[in-house]
Structures are given as structure tokens and as C-alpha cells.
Amino acid sequence: MAGKRPSAVSTRHRANKARQLAVVILAAGLGKRMRSRTTKVLHELAGKPLVSHVLDTAAELGPERVAVVVGHQAEVVRAVVGERARCVLQAEQLGTGHAVLKARSALRGFRGEVLVLCGDVPLICAATLRRLLESHRSGGRLATVLSMIVDEPAGYGRIVRGPAAGEVRIVEHRDTRRDEKLIDEVNTGLYCFDSAFLWKSLGSLGRDNAQGEYYLTDLIEMAAKRGKAACEALDDDDEGLGVNSRLDLAEAEALLQERILRGWMERGVTFIDPATAYVSAAAKIGRDTVIGPNTRLEGDTRIGSDCRLDGSSYLRDTKVGTGVHLRWGVVTDSAEIGPGAKVGPYAHLRPEAELGRDVHIGNFVEVKKSRLGRGSKANHLAYIGDATIGRDANIGAGTITCNYDGFSKHPTVIGDRVQIGSDTQLVAPVEVGNDAYIAAGSTITSKVEPGALAFNVKPQRTRADWVRAFRKRAGAKKKGK
Secondary structure, eight states: OOOOOOOHHHHHHHHHHHSEEEEEEEEOOOOGGGOOSSOGGGSEETTEEHHHHHHHHHHTTOOSEEEEEEBTBHHHHHHHHGGGSEEEEOSSOOOHHHHHHHGGGGGTTOOEEEEEEETTOTTOOHHHHHHHHHHHHHTTOSEEEEEEEOSOOTTSOEEEEOSSTTOEEEEOGGGOOTTGGGOOEEEEEEEEEEHHHHHHHHTTOOOOSTTOSOOTTHHHHHHHHTTOEEEEEOSSGGGGOOOOSHHHHHHHHHHHHHHHHHHHHHTTOEESOGGGOEEOTTOEEOTTOEEOSSOEEESSOEEOTTOEEOSSOEEESOEEOTTOEEOTTOEEESOEEOTTOEEOSSOEEOTTOEEOTTOEEEETOEEESOEEOTTOEEEESOEEESEEEOTTOEEOTTOEEEOBOSSOBOOEEEOTTOEEOTTOEEESSEEEOTTOEEOTTOEEOSOBOTTOEEOOOOOOOOOTTHHHHHHHHHHHHHHHO
């Protein structure tokens, strides 16, 4: 008995699944309106360069190849791109068509669809690009462009639609007629092309236009004349925002922060005042954590579940365990905070500060390149630098580790259950053994054995009636003036 013949729909679906995908990211322009010495695609959004956002989104699609067209500050852009894509140089910027043609060497031998993205359109979502790709494939098209609706279309290429389906072309702003300037549907600069059509058509582009450039947009009209072009409109026009100025960058930051914070709130994180919170694109936050106002989480900061950040805190590249409480005004940089720890208010954890479980760091305490073991405390006005502190130790108010001799840093080692009195100076290198006590006001310059009491002899002296005599002298001096 003959097998069931596959339907046209299932055959097309398998064909679409089998076709390959390549991505070309245009990142050669300087961006004159940024008024910056830094090329546009290296300006940061939510803590990472614009081009990195586009690369990360492209990676979600699982393309076989990715090419980035670089130009201005090419070597710096290459360093940011790294191994995520192959970079090709557009030494002379002669338009978008010329830029894509430069990527051909990186896609040699490739057959399938080519997504063309812009390094300065960072808010585009992978789900949107998947819909674009699926629509392009299912329609059997040669070219598909993404469009959006804007209130102020000046500067954008206009989408000009004809009476028939698929009858579409793009007119660049400088080439528009008066009636075309009124069109509010504009080109995002994002496309999907059949690779064979793309490379063949790019070779036939001319420069007879207002800017004297090779327009990639002309390929849409070429495909439309063969009945194989389309324009897909964005569901969310914010995704198509191009960053061309500092004002655009600020708008994109606000939109991305809204997206990031909404995402974390949907995952079970509370922001008491979302309008004053900032969270980097790389940061991670656990469920049932509560974040107060004026809090910044920058870089690769990772916060566990059930934490509370009271507010006015700045955390950068910091790991925070579960159940941690950060009181007001805490600043951390490249630090690690263990589960159940309490920090602040107004504490400063500098690079390589490592707090164990249930450690307490109090107000105006600074910790640098030091490890505090489980349950240890430094609650008031202390400086701990280049130190290793054991479990359940108590560091008294005003204690400092004197770790720098003017030339080199030296370590301080404090054992378990050590009690250090207020206003103690530990002159490194120095070691204090387990269960030792240091009397208040001591200057420790040599090893303290386990279980010992260390102190400096500083006899107290008293002068009777000194205050009365002092006031008499001071009053006489005042009258003499």
C-alpha cells in the first residue's frame, strides 16, 4: 500500500526548517550626531555596547554564520565582537548596499536566508525576527523589510505601498516627494533576503540618488517587480528605535529599563520604586527579593532570592547570596556576599571583598580584598584590607588593618572567635590566633598566640582641677583681646 502523500503545507514547513540562516550586522558608521570620539555602536545601553545587544539577539536565532561590517574604529569594534562573529571591513562608507556587499566574503558558499540587522537598533527582539523570518519563508519571498509607524518620520526612509499586495518600495528621506514626506510608515533598516537574490542584485545597484550611495533599500523594489517582496510592520514600534543621537540613546535606555524591570517583576522580584531603579542587561535577581528606591545594579551583578535592598545602593559585578539584607547606602564593586549577611548602612565593599554566611558589616565600614568567615562582625567605623578573618570574630569600632607601608601591601590574619577591642591598629604583616582578645586602643605589631590577651601599657594620668585653671586662663586671654 502506498504511503500517504505529504501535504503542501507540511512539505513547505520541512523545507523552511531545512533552510539555513545567516546574519549581517551593519556597524561601520561613526554616528556624527552622537558628537562623540567613540563610534556609535560602542556606546552603552544597560551596561553593554549597542552592537552587543544586536549580537546577543542574533545568537538567539541560532544562525549558521554571523558577519559584522566594521568601519570607524574597526579594531575596537572587533575587540568587542570577539569570537561571536566574523568582522569584515568597509573602509569607505558608500551606503548600506555597499556595506552588505562587503559581507559577502564572510558568507561565501552560504545558501539560505540572510537577515540584515543594524548595530544601532538594539531593542529588536528575537521573537520579532523569528516572525519576520517565518513570514518571509512561508511567502516564498526574495526580500522582506520590517517597518514601523512614527510620529516624526523626518530622516527615515518611507514605505510606499502600491494598490496590489507585495507592491512596495522604500524612498529615502532625501529623495522623497512632498506627498511622500507625509507617510508615517518608515523603514527600520532590518531585512530578510534570499541569499542568491541578494548577491546578484547588489551587483546591479547604482548611485543615482541624492546621497550618491548604493541603497540597500532599492532591492525591495527589485523583488517587488517580480512579485516576491513584502513589508511586515512591527507590533511594537519601540523595537525599531535607531540610536543616532544622545537623545535617542536616553530614550532607548528608558525603554530597555522598563522592559528589564517588567521582566524581573514578572519573575517575582519587587521594585518599590521602579522609576528610580537601574538594572544592567547582565544582572540576575532571585525570586522574592525586594529592591528599594535609587538602587543601581551594574555589570554582572547576581542577587539571590529573599534578599532585601533598602535603597540608595550601588552594586557592580557583585554576587549576593540568598536572604541578604543590604541597608541604606551600600556600595559594592566585584565583591561577594554570603547567604544571610547584613551590610550597611553606608558600608563600602571594594574588589575581592568576600563575606561568609551571616557576616555583619555595619555603618561606615570599608572592606577591601579581605575574607570574613561565617558569623563574624565589624559593625562600626572599621577598615579591613588585605585580611583573612575566621569565624565568629568581632571587630570593634574604629579598628583598622594597617596594610600599606608606603611601598607594598601586607596581610593580616585573624583567627576564629577573636575579639578585637575598639580603636585597635593591626600593623601588617601580623597574625592573631584563635580565641585571642585584643584590648581596646591597642597597636598590634607582632603575632598574638591563640587564647592570649594582647594590650599596650598606657597608664592613665589625671591632673586635679585642671579644667578650672584652663577656663581661667582662657577667659583672661579673651578679655585681653
